[in-house]
Amino acid sequence: xxxxxxxxxxxxxxxxxxxxxxxxxxxxxxxxxxxxxxxxxxxxxxxxxxxxxxxxxxxxxxxxxxxxxxxxxxxxxxxxxxxxxxxxxxxxxxxxxxxxxxxxxxxxxxxxxxxxxxxxxxxxxxxxxxxxxxxxxxxxxxxxxxxxxxxxxxxxxxxxxxxxxxxxxxxxxxxxxxxxxxxxxxxxxxxxxxxxxxxxxxxxxxxxxxxxxxxxxxxxxxxxxxxxxxxxxxxxxxxxxx
Numbered sequence: 301x302x303x304x305x306x307x308x309x310x311x312x313x314x315x316x317x318x319x320x321x322x323x324x325x326x327x328x329x330x331x332x333x334x335x336x337x338x339x340x341x342x343x344x345x346x347x348x349x350x351x352x353x354x355x356x357x358x359x360x361x362x363x364x365x366x367x368x369x370x371x372x373x374x375x376x377x378x379x380x381x382x383x384x385x386x387x388x389x390x391x392x393x394x395x396x397x398x399x400x401x402x403x404x405x406x407x408x409x410x411x412x413x414x415x416x417x418x419x420x421x422x423x424x425x426x427x428x429x430x431x432x433x434x435x436x437x438x439x440x441x442x443x444x445x446x447x448x449x450x451x452x453x454x455x456x457x458x459x460x461x462x463x464x465x466x467x468x469x470x471x472x473x474x475x476x477x478x479x480x481x482x483x484x485x486x487x488x489x490x491x492x493x494x495x496x497x498x499x500x501x502x503x504x505x506x507x508x509x510x511x512x513x514x515x516x517x518x519x520x521x522x523x524x525x526x527x528x529x530x531x532x533x534x535x536x537x538x539x540x541x542x
Contacts, residue, residue, distance in 0.1 A: 322389045322392065322399075322453070323391075324456075324530075324533075325387070325388040327386040328385060329383050330344065343381075346388075349397065350386065350388060350397065351376050352374050353400065354367075354441055354443050355376040356374040357444070358374075358376055358443065360446070364504070366504060376441070380404050380409060380438075381402065383404045383409055384403055384440075385402065385403045385404070385437075386400060386402045387401050387402070387403075387457055388400045397445070398444065398445045398448045399443065399448065399454065399457055400443055401441060401442040401443075401457040401458065402439070403437040403438070403439050403461055403464060403473065404437065404438045405434070405468075406436035407433045409438065412438060414438060414474050414476070417476070417511065418498065418500070421496055421498070422474070422511075425472070425511075426472075429471060429515060431472050436473070437461075437464075437468070437472070438475060439473050439474065439475035444457075455486060458486065458487065459526050460530045460534065461473065462491070462514065462516045462519065462527050463527050463528075463531045464530075464534050466516045467531070467535045467538050468538070470516065472515060473492075473514045473516065474495075474511065474513040475512060476500070476509040477510055478505065478507040479499065479508050480506075480508060484510055484512065487514075488512075490519075491514055491515075491518070491519040492512045492513065492514040493512065493513055493514070494511070494512055495512065495513055498510070498511075
């Protein structure tokens with residue numbers, strides 16, 4: 301029997317939480333953006349909702365003005381969204397988004413943000429892990445609604461992302477982490493490493509960033525049971541999608 305088209309694009313599963321239950325939604329890449337950087341047409345409804353959420357969280361009461369649009373709404377439009385897997389947490393009561401993160405296969409991107417930020421460091425990471433572009437997921441846009449922060453949502457999203465990387469046979473995840481509000485500490489607790497000591501100024505986000513990376517096959521033993529919770533569901537979702 302052929303799978304329902306919607307099920308190829310999204311899977312809804314229960315995510316273990318420290319406070320209540322949230323629904324984890326998984327979304328597949330829409331397309332590679334090599335030839336579609338301009339992203340013609342309106343985004344899918346779920347992507348428009350996600351971008352509004354990210355813009356509202358990033359705006360944060362005016363801390364980052366660029367995320368409030370001229371019509372008073374919020375937005376965070378990025379063509380890399382089209383090439384990425386998205387993990388989205390929702391409140392089961394009402395269905396509002398409470399957190400999100402994305403992972404883009406590096407070979408599907410027209411340009412890597414990590415290479416743009418620091419090409420030599422990116423090359424060192426690739427050489428150290430001995431992998432190719434087709435082995436890398438570029439993570440980005442880890443965000444949690446302020447009303448749901450300090451409840452472990454960012455941790456769960458990153459653990460699910462590690463399960464996704466394993467299911468996709470990707471030996472490397474890289475991205476950036478903010479330092480001013482301690483975001484990098486969440487990554488470091490879950491098996492990520494900082495690439496060097498350089499801080500990258502990011503005035504658009506009112507933050508300083510570090511390049512971080514993770515080898516999903518080399519995770520601290522105490523983290524393994526928490527990743528294992530997500531593994532069967534992620535693999536089942538990918539099997540249906542394919």
